[in-house]
Amino acid sequence: MLAVLKRNAEDVSLHTAKLIAGAIRRKPALRLGMATGNTMVGVYRELVQMHREEGLDFSRVVTFNLDEYLGVDANHPGSLRHFMDEHFFTKVNLAPANIHAPDGTIRGGYEEYCAGYEKAIREAGGIDVQLLGIGRNGHIGFNEPTSSLGSRTRLKVLGDETIADNYKLFGTIGDVPKCAITVGIGTILECKRILLLATGDAKADAVMKAIEGPVTSAVPASALQHHPDVTFILDEGAAARLSQKEYYRRVLEMTERLTPERLS
Ligand code: GLP
Numbered sequence: 212m213l214a215v216l217k218r219n220a221e222d223v224s225l226h227t228a229k230l231i232a233g234a235i236r237r238k239p240a241l242r243l244g245m246a247t248g249n250t251m252v253g254v255y256r257e258l259v260q261m262h263r264e265e266g267l268d269f270s271r272v273v274t275f276n277l278d279e280y281l282g283v284d285a286n287h288p289g290s291l292r293h294f295m296d297e298h299f300f301t302k303v304n305l306a307p308a309n310i311h312a313p314d315g316t317i318r319g320g321y322e323e324y325c326a327g328y329e330k331a332i333r334e335a336g337g338i339d340v341q342l343l344g345i346g347r348n349g350h351i352g353f354n355e356p357t358s359s360l361g362s363r364t365r366l367k368v369l370g371d372e373t374i375a376d377n378y379k380l381f382g383t384i385g386d387v388p389k390c391a392i393t394v395g396i397g398t399i400l401e402c403k404r405i406l407l408l409a410t411g412d413a414k415a416d417a418v419m420k421a422i423e424g425p426v427t428s429a430v431p432a433s434a435l436q437h438h439p440d441v442t443f444i445l446d447e448g449a450a451a452r453l454s455q456k457e458y459y460r461r462v463l464e465m466t467e468r469l470t471p472e473r474l475s
Pocket residue numbers: 246247248249250251277278343344345346351352353373377
């Protein structure tokens with residue numbers, strides 16, 4: 212585990228975008244796992260800017276989104292597909308056929324649909340770099356607390372905290388879909404490299420439990436402790452409750468010195 216401690220959300224976004232850009236330059240057909248949420252807005256803004264100003268080329272990149280609310284289509288302002296279209300997909304040169312995201316409009320046949328999504332990831336060769344945010348309750352994707360740490364893509368019932376955090380684009384709390392399709396924790400753990408971003412002190416507790424707490428389904432992000440290549444990119448607020456900050460800084464410094472390729 213690497214923890215990269217940054218001053219603010221802008222630096223978190225820029226650092227993450229640079230890591231992704233480096234990965235695309237090394238491997239133009241990169242398979243990239245996409246996440247949504249406010250934390251990701253700055254990352255996509257930086258990547259769009261790199262595309263426009265430096266010619267960062269997404270034409271061969273293949274994307275897989277983590278999750279989608281059930282019962283909403285891409286035109287709904289609360290849908291995660293709408294978020295992706297608005298912040299990223301329509302602003303870079305991704306090939307439409309290379310974009311994959313769970314379809315929130317399916318009705319029934321969920322198990323087959325989710326197995327098909329897993330198959331598409333496998334057939335693409337697996338995900339090289341997975342972006343993740345984290346919920347205040349420690350969720351990743353929409354894997355709510357008590358999700359199996361070996362779970363695969365499936366329907367998930369959303370918890371109260373998640374519904375309360377995401378109601379604005381739906382109108383009222385009662386309008387938020389009760390279910391979502393999400394890639395599973397087991398699926399996430401198979402990605403080659405994971406970048407988890409968190410900003411702001413509302414995430415400090417979840418981040419501390421994910422990094423320094425026991426591995427438990429009560430904090431889904433703690434499962435990442437089993438992954439061999441996960442980097443937490445945090446601002447001061449999100450890192451506030453970590454007890455080993457000085458150690459993480461030293462690890463980063465030594466990584467920069469001894470294996471700088473891991474950071475590019
Ligand atoms: C949603 C998404 C998660 C995301 C989380 C945090 O619940 N399903 O993938 O990580 O929100 O979002 P934000 O960055 O807005 O705090």
